[in-house]
Amino acid sequence: MLSIRLNPLQTSLKCLSIVRILQNNHYLLQNGSPTPTVSDFYLFRLQTHKQLHCTHKRFYTVEKFASKDPDVFGDIAGNKFEEFPLDPDEQEQEDFEKNEATVPRRLKLSKGQYADLIKEHIGKGDLQSAVKVLDLVKENRDKPTTYMYNLLLRAYAVQGNLISAWKTFTSMKRRALPLNAATYVSVINACANSPKRELALDRLANIREEMMLKNVVLNEVHYNAMVKAYGRHESLLDAFQIVDQMIDNKVTIGVDTFKSLLYACISNKEHGLRHALVVWHMMHRWRKQPDLLTYNLMLRAIRDTKMGNLKSNDVLLLNYQNSRILVSDSLKPDLLAHPPVVSNIHLPERSAESPDMISQAPIKTSAVVANNGKCEDFKLEEIHEKNKLILFGGFNGFMQRLEADGIQPDVKTITLLLDLVPDSLAIERKLLSVARTHKIALDIDFFNMLIKKRSFRKDYKAAKEVLDDIQRHNLVPDMITWGVLALGCKTLDDAQTLLDGLETAGHTLNPVIAGSLLGNACSMNNIPYILEILKLLMLLRIRPSSHIYTILDKYKRKVEDNLKSDQSTKIYRKPEFRKKFEVFKTRYEKFQLKFNREDNPEYIRDRRSRPSRTTSTVHNYQK
Template identity: 35%
Template sequence: TKKKIVMQIARIVRLCLLRKPSWDSFTNPARVQLHTAVTARRSLQSEREHVAKITDPDTFGPATQAEAYEDFEDPGDVAEHERISNKPSRSQQLSTKQYADIIKHHIKNRKIKEAIDVLEERMIKEDRVKPENYIYNLLIGACGRLGYTHKAFQLYNRMKQRDLKVTGGTYTALFNACATSPWPGDGLKRANHLRDVMLQKGYEPNVTNYNAMIKAYGRCGDITTAFQIVDEMRAKKLKIDVITMNFLLQACIADKDFGFRHALLLWHKMRSRKLLPDAFSFNLLLRCVRDCGLGDLETTEGVIKEILAGSVARNTKMLSNPENPSPEESTEITETINSENSSSTPNLISTSPHLGNLVALGEVKKPEDRLLLLGGMTGFLEEMRICNVAPDIKTFTELIEVIPPTLAAEKLLLRFMKDLNVKADIDFFNILIKKRSMRFDYESAKEVLGMIHTAKLLPDIVTYGVMALGCQTQAEAEELLMVMKNNDIRVNAAILGAMLRQGCSKNNFNYVMYILDLCEWEQIRPNQQFVKHLLEFEKKCRQWLKHGTPYKEIRYFTRDFKRFQKKLEEWKAKNDLENKSTEEILRKFWENPYKQFKENQPEGYEDEKNPKLRHEKKLMRELKELRFMSCQVVKQGAEGKLYIGEYNGQKCLVKERFQKKYRHPELDAQLTKERIRAEVKTIEKCSNLGIRTPRVYGFDLNERKIYMEYFEDAETAKEYINNLLSSEESPSEVDKKLEELATDVGKILGKDA
């Protein structure tokens, strides 16, 4: 009976499932809603069952999926695994002083990128050493001195993220970075923000901080704030010495229109406070003479009247509000200037200032005219003697730029240098060459090269740059380039730009096209000034075609201009400058000032002012052409090995020094470089003394190798002595030859001494 009941129920259920729903079941909303809910519930239940099934730890998928999952490696996991497994040894980690010494070495060689990598790559990533604030202050100061402002503040932010103590030296370095920023607006913005941070943290600046703040605001052009900071120092009763006054003079230099007038007032303010100026004060005053003007005539006369009358305010603020940028602005002239004095030459910086026989202030427009207000070159040097300040070479370098552009004035300055026993440096001679070249006295400029040789100095890259200003023809340019090549100095964009300027001013199409070809041959990227000269010359030539040319015959000018135009179009095509405006072309050749700090210095780099490694740089370039086909070891010892290679089909002797594992890597590299240089120097010295020595092809400090000429019948002194002792000659003959050898060595040593 139970079986029959179950069978009937099953038949009824099957009939219900097979029956088709009627139309009413679809049109009835209640049925539709019920059907939708049931369907959704079943779908959700089936989905949950599926998820539970695939996530069941006892349910395994296909083998291919498991293998694919095992082959997958997450980059972050790999990096973390390597970081944990490859822990640096304690011997690899250095002390803070050792890291600082490495950083200082890079900073000394102006390798700021390498110095920063010591912190960011070696200390933090490789050695995993927690840097101290001293390391950050060291790098921030270096970035500030070189003008890498962005990186200086980036290091400052990372310093705060590491919760390191920000000291007064940190703030000083940051304000110095603001002062040397390539963009004064950005530097001023950062200085304002940094000053606000100091106020928020309640930090009380010291005298050094205030001096750095004055320097930052002054160089960035905010002279008003610079003087207000001095007022703040006075309110806090901080010591205002000559160093602070020197920073204020730097602020005056930033004001090109009124800076000289401000400097005169500041100078007498300094003397009224019984502060004796130093050499920096006089040098900065000369810079004001060169770069700054007196401003409007009426106000300047009022200032000079106050100086002559000795009525400069003693207890007033050093500078008024921005609407009245200087205290002399409100002074009105009430009487004529008294010019009766015992001297005919004006002098406004002495303790008893006077105008002498000056006719009119309106004629004071050039630097030599402003120098005349300070007593001229003779009166200025006499004032330095009165203040017990000895002029240095920087003083005369500044003077050479403001004295009258005549040979008589320059000879007088050279005589003063000789009397005061001041030795000229290469910078002084460079300025002298430039001064003579700018007044088109090219023959006198070339005479300076003889002075450089007499002073036992070596020309640097700047020397050839100012000499390029006198290359009026292509032949003179080729002659200068040949001299540079012989002295191992490579031409750069600045030198080519100076030559191009001469070619454009002389309207010499062949000269201009030669410079363009030279850029391509030497693979030199032109700078913005170079391109500007080129485009202005093209524009000038187009105007001549419309309104007349200085050429006697228009056909020659048209022919030459077409050749130049064709060359210029080819140059534009190679540099992707076709169909671009002048602004777009100049923008492409603009270089970010920070670019030089983001790249490692190339091998063989040397500082422009350091000629010691110039020959080494040339050899480094030549080493790139070396190709060794085979090697044969000759000798090997504890210090290194000697082997034979081939160079251009000829045998070449190579000496390689070994690395010393027991030494610190930095110390070992430094000692090896010094020994290689000394060895090369010794070989060259022996060759100069007449000793038969192999010629040095070059040396590679990074590879620890010296490349030398190979001698077929070469024999060392030790081999000669051993062969002599083992020979069958009589003892008397052996002693005689050994005595001759010792005598020869003694003569060489005596000749060397």
């Protein structure tokens, strides 16, 4: 700046000196002085230069423009402003800008690379590292984008971490980042997956109010997410009100909306199936084709919910007579048909001669009341409790409906049907045949459920046959498989076979399996069986659960009461059984003392101070 100002000044001074030299030469020539020599000329120029130099010093002082620090630019103007001390925050920012070096652009990540880094951490399940990426953005003096925050919001929504999701959402608003549709949907999904019902409903009300105040245009995805959120928190009325808003705002209602409504219906255990039927017939009225997930949700509603007070001749949809439940003896009962149909339903009765087949002699349910050949209105829930699928076309009718709609069942469909079909070996084999026909890869959970289903109806032989099916499907039994197989071990030999297989598979005995084995042994009054399991628990140092103590305490009280009673059965009057029971009581007391049972009965604490009573017969049996 100083050099720019002095350059024109020096030029003008040089011109002025030349003019004065010419004037002096002209003066000498006029006065008749001799012609000046070269020495006179240089002497005169030197005097003139000194004079000019003095003149320059007088009018333009260089010291005035001298910089205090040659490395600092712009300090020659002096202090024109009054200085004040900085605030702590301002001082911190000043120190940061003064001491921290700015990262060059070529060494920093781009916005897309920051987002990819966040996605990589989320894919590994490390949300803390994903959040630290935002700190890295701040350190590099970059600005985060809405997409980065949306990635974090979606991760929190999947986990149901509503508190962290709401903090992230608040941080976005504080940074004045634009909120798009994905932002609101992620927050709503976080409310849907949150286990805290009251907090989720409160946040849903806040987000709906904010969207209304900001005039956010809601689309089908927003509405579906809200329907699902209200449904999962058992607010079915609000879920249907959201659908009414969609109709009022002329938003397209697709299959996804109906599936969200079915999610909401499943949350209502008492009346959910009735509402699910309403949704099903709404789909048919609006000509929406159901998909596989729709059928699976309907099966879940049939399995987990009830119909409430739904009766025959009721209208499912208001002002839509095609949804009235008709009563007809000529048609097969099917509430999924259009119109829905019920009849004088006959439930099959299991025959004593063929427990694995359905008896051909049906019985009429008590729910149907007929007077003079006319069927009155009756509650359908009483029939639904006895047979889950009979009101929906039965197993064959449901499979035919799937085929008519071009739906290929998957493993979830087959697993849900296993829960719904009657306890019949014939239907279970037919279900396995359907899975083979459609080339459905069944998993170990399906076979575990099949073993449990057969064990509960005491068809232990068929339950063991499932192991062959597991081997044919190239599956490996897990711990749950051995647990449900233990339900059928009624003898000590069966238990020993199970324990050998458990050891071969690389598993160890646990309190759950031991409880199942002890329950079978107590129900069969097999004291050697009980003693062997107790011995094994002590040998392997497996601490018994409260369930095991409950089983053994009940058995001990039952036997003691029967031994005191005069009307006891023949087995309790045998001397051999009494001797074995004395051994059991002694062994059970030692068992409780070894594991320091906290809720010891009083008689055990009293007998600690007394010497143990060992008769010769007990000693001989223990040998």
